[in-house]
Amino acid sequence: xxxxxxxxxxxxxxxxxxxxxxxxxxxxxxxxxxxxxxxxxxxxxxxxxxxxxxxxxxxxxxxxxxxxxxxxxxxxxxxxxxxxxxxxxxxxxxxxxxxxxxxxxxxxxxxxxxxxxxxxxxxxxxxxxxxxxxxxxxxxxxxxxxxxxxxxxxxxxxxxxxxxxxxxxxxxxxxxxxxxxxxxxxxxxxxxxxxxxxxxxxxxxxxxxxxxxxxxxxxxxxxxxxxxxxxxxxxxxxxxxxxxxxxxxxxxxxxxxxxxxxxxxxxxxxxxxxxxxxxxxxxxxxxxxxxxxxxxxxxxxxxxxxxxxxxxxxxxxxxxxxxxxxxxxxxxxxxxxxxxxxxxxxxxxxxxxxxxxxxxxxxxxxxxxxxxxxxxxxxxxxxxxxxxxxxxxxxxxxxxxxxxxxxxxxxxxxxxxxxxxxxxxxxxxxxxxxxxxxxxxxxxxxxxxxxxxxxxxxxxxxxxxxxxxxxxxxxxxxxxxxxxxxxxxxxxxxxxxxxxxxxxxxxxxxxxxxxxxxxxxxxxxxxxxxxxxxxxxxxxxxxxxxxxxxxxxxxxxxxxxxxxxxxxxxxxxxxxxxxxxxxxxxxxxxxxxxxxxxxxxxxxxxxxxxxxxxxxxxxxxxxxxxxxxxxxxxxxxxxxxxxxxxxxxxxxxxxxxxxxxxxxxxxxxxxxxxxxxxxxxxxxxxxxxxxxxxxxxxxxxxxxxxxxxxxxxxxxxxxxxxxxxxxxxxxxxxxxxxxxxxxxxxxxxxxxxxxxxxxxxx
Numbered sequence: 001x002x003x004x005x006x007x008x009x010x011x012x013x014x015x016x017x018x019x020x021x022x023x024x025x026x027x028x029x030x031x032x033x034x035x036x037x038x039x040x041x042x043x044x045x046x047x048x049x050x051x052x053x054x055x056x057x058x059x060x061x062x063x064x065x066x067x068x069x070x071x072x073x074x075x076x077x078x079x080x081x082x083x084x085x086x087x088x089x090x091x092x093x094x095x096x097x098x099x100x101x102x103x104x105x106x107x108x109x110x111x112x113x114x115x116x117x118x119x120x121x122x123x124x125x126x127x128x129x130x131x132x133x134x135x136x137x138x139x140x141x142x143x144x145x146x147x148x149x150x151x152x153x154x155x156x157x158x159x160x161x162x163x164x165x166x167x168x169x170x171x172x173x174x175x176x177x178x179x180x181x182x183x184x185x186x187x188x189x190x191x192x193x194x195x196x197x198x199x200x201x202x203x204x205x206x207x208x209x210x211x212x213x214x215x216x217x218x219x220x221x222x223x224x225x226x227x228x229x230x231x232x233x234x235x236x237x238x239x240x241x242x243x244x245x246x247x248x249x250x251x252x253x254x255x256x257x258x259x260x261x262x263x264x265x266x267x268x269x270x271x272x273x274x275x276x277x278x279x280x281x282x283x284x285x286x287x288x289x290x291x292x293x294x295x296x297x298x299x300x301x302x303x304x305x306x307x308x309x310x311x312x313x314x315x316x317x318x319x320x321x322x323x324x325x326x327x328x329x330x331x332x333x334x335x336x337x338x339x340x341x342x343x344x345x346x347x348x349x350x351x352x353x354x355x356x357x358x359x360x361x362x363x364x365x366x367x368x369x370x371x372x373x374x375x376x377x378x379x380x381x382x383x384x385x386x387x388x389x390x391x392x393x394x395x396x397x398x399x400x401x402x403x404x405x406x407x408x409x410x411x412x413x414x415x416x417x418x419x420x421x422x423x424x425x426x427x428x429x430x431x432x433x434x435x436x437x438x439x440x441x442x443x444x445x446x447x448x449x450x451x452x453x454x455x456x457x458x459x460x461x462x463x464x465x466x467x468x469x470x471x472x473x474x475x476x477x478x479x480x481x482x483x484x485x486x487x488x489x490x491x492x493x494x495x496x497x498x499x500x501x502x503x504x505x506x507x508x509x510x511x512x513x514x515x516x517x518x519x520x521x522x523x524x525x526x527x528x529x530x531x532x533x534x535x536x537x538x539x540x541x542x543x544x545x546x547x548x549x550x551x552x553x554x555x556x557x558x559x560x561x562x563x564x565x566x567x568x569x570x571x572x573x574x575x576x577x578x579x580x581x582x583x584x585x586x587x588x589x590x591x592x593x594x595x596x597x598x599x600x601x602x603x604x605x606x607x608x609x610x611x612x613x614x615x616x617x618x619x620x621x622x623x624x625x626x627x628x629x630x631x632x633x634x635x636x637x638x639x640x641x642x643x644x645x646x647x648x649x650x651x652x653x654x655x656x657x658x659x660x661x662x663x664x665x666x667x668x669x670x671x672x673x674x675x676x677x678x679x680x681x682x683x684x685x686x687x688x689x690x691x692x693x694x695x696x697x698x699x700x701x702x703x704x705x706x707x708x709x710x711x712x713x714x715x716x717x718x719x720x721x722x723x724x725x726x727x728x729x730x731x732x733x734x735x736x737x738x739x740x741x742x743x744x745x746x747x748x749x750x751x752x753x754x755x756x757x758x759x760x761x762x
Contacts (some may be wrong), residue, residue, distance in 0.1 A: 001142040003271065004217065005354045006279035014279075018271035025145035025263045026067040026138065026218070027256055031120050031209050032111030033076025034104070036084075037228030037245055038149035041252030042070035048257065056261065063264035067141055072148075072209070073130055075114045083108040084232060093233035095242045101232045106548050109230065115565075116557025117743055120148070121205070123212025124362055124404070125744035126313060127561070138213060139315055144270045145180070145263045146213035146220045149252055152231050154238055156195040156251050157224040158184045162399075164204040164370035168361045169214060170280060172273045173203075176219040176266075183262035184223075184255050193251065204369065205400040206361045207744075215358040217277040219270070221259075225251045281356040288351065290416040293363045294329060294340075295347040298413045299486075299673065302454035302513060305433045306746065307410040308347050312430055314362070317353045319425040320432065321346045329415030332365050332407045333659065333675060335704065340415055347428065348421050362406050365416060366705040369402060374707075381709060385649070401655020401681055403706025404744070408657050408677040411747020433513075439506040440518035444494055447530060448505050449517045452488040452671045455566070455746060458753045460512040461490045462567040464505065465540045465757065470496040473758065475667065476534045478527030480519070485527075488670040491535055538761045541588035541621075543571035546628075550599025551576060551592075555625070555738050559593055559752075562740045567753055576600065580608045584615045588760045592628030594682075594738055600631045609637050617728030621759045623752075626684055629723075629734035633686065639732045640725050641692070645685035650715055655681040656706030660696040660721045667762045668695045668724055668733070668754045677704055678721050678748060679741050685719050686736045692725030696751075722751060724759075731759045 002009045002017060009017070029042035046068050049061065060066075071077050084093075087101040094101065104110065113119050113128050122131040138146075159177035181197055188195050201222050203211050214220030227235065227248025234244045263270060285291060297304040308318050326341050349359055361367060380394035387393070407414035440448065450457055452473065465471050474489040492505060509516040522530035545563075547556050563569040571591075574582055576599075584590070590612075592600060604612070616622055622639060624632040632639040657677050662669040678696065688694050698716040723734040733755045739748035 014275040023267040026143035031072040033073035034080040035151040037248035115561040146218035164373035187258035302456040325423040398654035444518035445520035548575040550596035555594040594626035597630035616730035619729040641690040696722035
């Protein structure tokens, strides 16, 4: 669209285009595929706009293009339909809330993708195929209106938005949401239908499928209908009346028609503001402190490449330096301003580009939160603290996480530059992101080596291990042929593997984008030799991951997706209720994801806990994540000397980013620098282990991005994010938080991979 690039289209040209161009409205249904009324409404709406010959419909079509996506998340919808077919009683179901058809199965009746990840939080991460496809088509069509259809609150919801609205949006988005909202209200009033707006569903987090399209210039909105989904074909509401799938579908259809009509009637104004979204975004840069973001490869060049690849997928322009220059910038990891030499190969993301607002919300170190919202949230928080434990509480209002800065989530070195880089720059394309010489030029006589300094390297190592190749890890530095190697080099010896190694490592290196070196001798010039005991042979572990109630489905899904899709790590998924029937001694690693610590304790019971302790003493590795860690430190379970922080008030932290100090002498930190960012999205704080290693400890100045309640800030420093406690021949490894949160926290993946692949061998 010419309206998307103000560098090529002047304001006067844009106005001329707006006079004669149809507005584009994208209607996005079944994002949460379980919310069945949305899919049904899509079919009815498609029929209405293709078959309708009335004057109003023809006028809407004359002035607009309507894109209908009936199933953003078809897997989820298919599973829900299968569930309802199997569980519905009677021709129209039963409205009783306790009915089985309204109690969705953990795996079958879910709004999430195949991997149980929330597609409505995946907008900017684009981790899922569904998100990638929809985002690609969105960029192709460049809509001015985007509606994401959901369910099932007590009453129908449409825009205007609840606060907070992200401060990077222009005021026009609120203006147009009000216009569309009034049009919907008028249509609903004709039917005497009840509706609500301005509550719960905000526009702050950029990963929703209303906020992400809105950062691409659309007026993004969420509509929530009051039936279908878990409410089935009919359901008793709070007031005793019955909501039905039929009525909920009708509500969505009427809202679709009213929205399309309002968009068509305001076609020219919407198109002009669409142009202004990009134009004004670029104009704002003059008065903003950060002109560019510099992303350095450093010791993890592949992680920077992966971040840049995502930015290119968003059509954000990225450049690369061809000479070295110094620049003043704010460090993302430390928050201080420093003069930093930017080496050749530094990636530069200029804010002065058409997609500036999207670039800013994804890259800014700390996006502010609307003051009006914070005032209300703090007032509710203070009230809740002032009343007794059993008193009714006010909703504090945080609907989602408050920090997501991509340089921090990817764990790459980055700086916000106050002045543009003055050296030579060239535009980056996808072809530039391949590492040169990813495969060795010669067939190795002794071994293949590669640095374990990126997720891609961990993926290569993991895939080799899963395919049965014997792999080792050099845990001390060495030098050979004038080249220095830091600890954490993967060594794949020829003599210990089949002849097929030579071809396969070439193929996997190319696939993983990892540079592999072929060497002909075990001799080194300095440091350890290849036969040293500190070159640790790694065993392929057999892994169990617990699933189903009381495990949190989306947390399990993030682990499932990460292990299977990114690292090729094979595992057996075991229902918690079947844990005590499993032969635990067949497994090397057991992962307990976030969920309910009390639920785990009740289902596993004393017998299972005692058997788990015996298994750990005999060499098993237990990995507890968030509530899995809380289970492990329970007094009655006692797998670790750590405990949950007590004696002070610990509030829930709504998705903030903190800095931790790593014990770089510990094997779990291989491939990392001393300081890294981590995600905190709970009220879980682990005290230091007294009998093991506190591998990652919260820094004194820990908070990097996002919101933390004032009284909670002093609870973190000195307490542990990651603990390793050797027990007998085995290991207990505890994460205070989910390291692979929503599959977009890429920078912490190796901590989890190290726990799985290294711990059983170290």
